[in-house]
Amino acid sequence: MQKFDKALFKKEVENNARKLFRRELTELNEKEAFHAVAAAVQNQIIDDWIRTTKAAEEExxxxxxxxxxxxxxxxALGNNILNLTSQEEIRDVINELGLNLSALEEAEPxxxxxxxxxxxxxxxxxxxxxxxxxxxxxxxxxxxxxxxxxxxxxxxxxxxxxxxxxxxxxxxxxxxxxxxxxxxxxxxxxxxxxxxxxxxxxxxxxxxxxxxxxxxxxxxxxxxxxxxxxxxxxxxxxxxxxxxxxxxxxxxxxxxxxxxxxxxxxxxxxxxxxxxxxxxxxxxxxxxxxxxxxxxxxxxxxxxxxxxxxxxxxxxxxxxxxxxxxxxxxxxxxxxxxxxxxxxxxxxxxxxxxxxxxxxxxxxxxxxxxxxxxxxxxxxxxxxxxxxxxxxxxxxxxxxxxxxxxxxxxxxxxxxxxxxxxxxxxxHAVNGVAALHTEILKKQELRDFYEMYPEKFSNKTNGITQRRWVYHANPELAKWITAHIGDQWLTDLSKLEKLAVYADDKQAQAEFMAIKRHNKERLAKYVLKHNGIKLNVDSIFDVMVKRLHEYKRQLMNILHVMYLYNQIKDHPEMEFYPHTFIFGAKAAAGYKTAKLTIKLINNVAEVINNDPTIQDKIKVVFIEDYKVSSAEVIIPAADFSEQISTASKEASGTSNMKLMVNGALTMGTMDGANVEIVQEVGAENAFIFGMSSDEVIALEHNNEYRPMDIFNNDQEIRRVLMQLVNGFYSPEDPELFRPLYDSLLNTNESDRADRYFILKDLRAYMKAQEEAVKKFQDEEWWARAAILNTAHAGKFSSDRTIEEYAKDIWGLDKIVFKD
Ligand code: 7GP
CATH class of the missing domain: 3.40.50.2000 (Glycogen Phosphorylase B;)
Known part of the structure; x- marks a missing residue:
């Protein structure tokens, strides 16, 4: 294994410019420069790639x-450089060449x-x-x-x-x-x-x-x-x-x-x-x-x-x-x-x-x-x-x-x-992706198979890689962690546990929250550039990023926002901590209700963001084109992590893990891996609400749920629902959101009303939100809880998950290099 040779790398990038574009490096645009650098990085990888195959074959x-x-x-570029661990050297060379690594990274699709x-x-x-x-x-x-x-x-x-x-x-x-x-x-x-x-x-x-x-x-x-x-x-x-x-x-x-x-x-x-x-x-x-x-x-x-x-x-x-x-x-x-x-x-x-x-x-x-x-x-x-x-x-x-x-x-x-x-x-093996999910498979969906082949079944709780989701996405936090506990967490995330002792340390708290603030500033910049909306970084960044699906209940989130807006309008004098609701989600191209939910979020944003009377107390932002690279900017900036699926429906979830390790607190139902997150961090450091999966499943079977009763008895919720059909958020077309209203209140041939129990859980959600907002204002409490979320996220590394698959299902051995 040769050491990284800066001079050689530099030469190569320059040569690549000529070879690929027949021009000098200095004459290339960002995208072209990306290609010149990426080709040089690929060259760094290639020997190890060949060697890996050889070693594996020989053994x-x-x-x-x-x-x-x-x-x-x-x-790939940024992550490859980082995993090669010549990041600093490569960054130096790139700077010497008059380029900027993050700009090059941005040029990659x-x-x-x-x-x-x-x-x-x-x-x-x-x-x-x-x-x-x-x-x-x-x-x-x-x-x-x-x-x-x-x-x-x-x-x-x-x-x-x-x-x-x-x-x-x-x-x-x-x-x-x-x-x-x-x-x-x-x-x-x-x-x-x-x-x-x-x-x-x-x-x-x-x-x-x-x-x-x-x-x-x-x-x-x-x-x-x-x-x-x-x-x-x-x-x-x-x-x-x-x-x-x-x-x-x-x-x-x-x-x-x-x-x-x-x-x-x-x-x-x-x-x-x-x-x-x-x-x-x-x-x-x-x-x-x-x-x-x-x-x-x-x-x-x-x-x-x-x-x-x-x-x-x-x-x-x-x-x-x-x-x-x-x-x-x-x-x-x-x-x-x-x-x-x-x-x-x-x-x-x-x-x-x-x-x-x-x-x-x-x-x-x-x-x-x-x-x-x-x-x-x-x-x-x-x-x-x-x-x-x-x-x-x-x-x-x-x-x-x-x-x-x-x-x-x-x-x-x-x-x-x-x-x-x-x-x-x-x-020979069947697995679910979180403990609760595997239990549901065994007891309900795949019950007969479990009875016949119990030995095939096991659980493998999902995980995420800390290299991309902390080291690459949140370099400042990564540095802070390493400064406190060394860098072993990069390959053994359970080491994060050692951070727990800093949870009560005033200085650590201040540093941790300063990093969060920098990440919020970075996101604010991104949102200003992409959405033209100015965010207040002192406000709560309340983040829900995932595919748009009825069971994930983005609709419940926005209904809550509509409720808050009514509150402020009715009581302009009330105390209200500034709150920014951030959404990122794509809907399947043919999924009507999901697409209409996106439209609703955007219309609510339009009305609230442009209402001068609420003085920026609420901001709603829908970030266009949510994808891995934008997630890397959004997730490190989150204060609240929205994990509000109908219990039993989200097999595991993985954004919950990414948000937790980056110091966000979970606002969630007892669903999927949320259950294990709460086990690790303690219920007191999360905001858990709503029906349990057993309750949901029972209610699905007994057919006794009547969302109309909630509509009739809870005037504040009723008002929010009426705003879906009275043109409050769509004056030019008051019927626009009728399908969403119907999905919550009217049973039709194919669907029971409020299939995902949004109205059933809405009050509990509103209360959990209120509680979380209160806690957020206790800076010391919050900083402590945020550090503890990072500290107890060790279980959710995909390294742990893969070790379990490797041992229990695949029976793999590790590659050893002999030379
Ligand atoms: C998803 C699950 O919805 C999510 O809960 C889980 O964390 C993730 O898989 C990884 O296990 N499922 C899908 O993305 C999907 O399309 C249908 O599943 C096959």
Missing amino acids: DCKRVYYLSMEFLMGR DWALGNGGLGRLAACFLDSLATLGYWACGCGIRYKYGFFKQQIVDGYQKEVADDWLKDGNPFEIRRAELAKEVRFGGWVETVQEEDGRLHFVHKGYQAVEAIPYDTPVVGYNNHVVDTLRVWDAKATDTFRLDEFDKGNYQKAVESANMARNIVEVLYPNDNHYAGKELRLRQQYFFISASVQTAVADYAKRHNGDVRKLYEKVAFQLNDTHPTVAVAELMRVLMDDYHLTWDESWEITLKTCAYTNHTIMAEALEKWPIELFSKLLPRIYQIVEEINRRFCETVRAKYPEQAEEKIAKMAIIYDGQVKMAHLAIIGG
């Missing part, structure tokens, strides 16, 4: 393939290959895998267009295509030599072999070529570099001469288009399943390519004998999206490597494991048999056989209630292929 390490439709990576929690978790996991020295490959899709960019026009969300690759990605390497063929459609012919065995031959298919692009995942300060491999699609020999000869130009071009379509765009749904054929095509495309590669790679290193594949390969299915991997692995083992069904099944079971990320019914993937079998005939055949055998097992195990059990548990039933069932039956 025959086990490798985990994290199979995921989404990797919400954010920007976010890698938005994901929607929200599930995709960002995958990104944090890769960072932790590399940092802990495990051999890992994230496998996904190289979407041409990532998650859409959000513009707010007249208060409405507008989606704009995210052409993130248009200037190229300096960190990716096209690995044409590793291309694989993926087959769609056609039919299966059965051939009897000489030895009497049946062989299945896929005929009449359309082939697509999958080409991998590798990007490095740099471990922190350990010279381990793992890989994120995303697949691009290309038609196989696009203009086949024989097609040309037959005058089939049209057909040749069509297949080129079909290939291109597969990787065109990320589906912008979070916690929701769209059921489109193209989506299944995407799934099989990247899974087939990844599985073929993983098996081939193993075979190459084990004399072509794949019978012990599971000893060296683990597939983690990030929700059900990659579940065709179960059948694809069976297919590859049987059809390509000629193993028997039983041999293949044993390997598949021991290789695959599944993580569930939601209990929302609308997220459950179920494919119509017809669509599935037509697109993937051989795979469907295998799924049928897995299902047949499973049903046999059920009949043997539950002779009395066989049909009832099969109705609930079969993979193929009611004309549908149920992907969660395939994932559970075809793997």
Whole structure:
């Protein structure tokens, strides 16, 4: 390992300018300079990257393939520099070159290959895998267009295509030599072999070529570099001469288009399943390519004998999206490597494991048999056989209630292929993402499976990487932490516990809150630039950043703001501590209620922010285009962390963890990982309110909830709700927000009124808010509680989560460099 050579690095950046742009570095704009610097950083990484693979291969390490439709990576440059630990030197060189590192970082587009929690978790996991020295490959899709960019026009969300690759990605390497063929459609012919065995031959298919692009995942300060491999699609020999000869130009071009379509765009749904054929095509495309590669790679290193594949390969299915991997692995083992069904099944079971990320019914993937079998005939055949055998097992195990059990548990039933069932039956492990979530899976959603295979189930509470979410996002706090307890927290977050002794220390409190203030100033600058709104940094920064979804209850938050506004208007003389409500959220493009909620937030902001009589006591800010890179500015500035989902609905949440470690106090329900946050920090250092998950589930079952009673009996709430339909916030169109009003008060065919119990919890929420605002004004109390939140956030590192997966599910060993 050579030391970082400043002079060499400098020379390289200058050379890159010439090589890439045929100009001098000084003549480049920011974006071009970013490319020149990024290419030099990539060069720093490359030796370690090659060396990591060599070392892992030599020791025959086990490798985990994290199979995921989404990797919400954010920007790479800053994080890579930081993990290389030559940050100071690189910054010096960049300054000497007359450039500015943060400006260069700003010039990089976010890698938005994901929607929200599930995709960002995958990104944090890769960072932790590399940092802990495990051999890992994230496998996904190289979407041409990532998650859409959000513009707010007249208060409405507008989606704009995210052409993130248009200037190229300096960190990716096209690995044409590793291309694989993926087959769609056609039919299966059965051939009897000489030895009497049946062989299945896929005929009449359309082939697509999958080409991998590798990007490095740099471990922190350990010279381990793992890989994120995303697949691009290309038609196989696009203009086949024989097609040309037959005058089939049209057909040749069509297949080129079909290939291109597969990787065109990320589906912008979070916690929701769209059921489109193209989506299944995407799934099989990247899974087939990844599985073929993983098996081939193993075979190459084990004399072509794949019978012990599971000893060296683990597939983690990030929700059900990659579940065709179960059948694809069976297919590859049987059809390509000629193993028997039983041999293949044993390997598949021991290789695959599944993580569930939601209990929302609308997220459950179920494919119509017809669509599935037509697109993937051989795979469907295998799924049928897995299902047949499973049903046999059920009949043997539950002779009395066989049909009832099969109705609930079969993979193929009611004309549908149920992907969660395939994932559970075809793997050795199933996990939820927070303790409460896993309990709900075991007791309710997956109860029958838990009864049948209790040994498969475990909990793996989510985590986030402190390298991006503290070290990179909040450098001032990072420095302060290191000054107090040393820098071990960077790779062992439990060390933060040592900060607890400073909670009562006056000087530490002052320093901690000064850092918070600087971060609030930084955010205020961002908001002024992007929204044209001036924020008061002495006010409470009350932050709710996450996907927009009814169950997350952004609507409850804004209803509370509307209530406060009424209070101030009625009692102008009342004492009121200045309060800034900050929202960041994208709604799925087709999710009407969610989009209307964005419009409501913006209209409320418009009215309140422009009302001179309230003298800036309340400010409402909707930050456009919430994404990883803006989260890095918003989160460190938060005082309140809004985690107000209907209990039982948020599987875990991860913004709750990012906010906590940055010293925000949780305003939350006992849902998802909030439960564990409260366990760690103590209920006295958070603001917990509302129904418990048991209460919610009971009320869902007994049908006794009448939100109209609340409307009738609580005049203040009634007034707020009336303001949704009397034009108070939409004078030009008083009916505009009627659908939101209806969603809370009127039962319709598809939905019970107030499905997410917003009105039921609203009073409790208002009280918790009041309490929190009071506490905020006790500066000493608040500083102490804020420090304790950071100090007790140790559990929520993705390093801890990954160690648990590595030990309990994957059985990984660490890479050791011998040289
Ligand atoms: C999310 C969950 O909503 C969130 O609670 C959790 O923290 C996160 O996964 C990571 O585990 N789920 C999704 O983003 C999602 O789309 C449907 O789930 C498959």
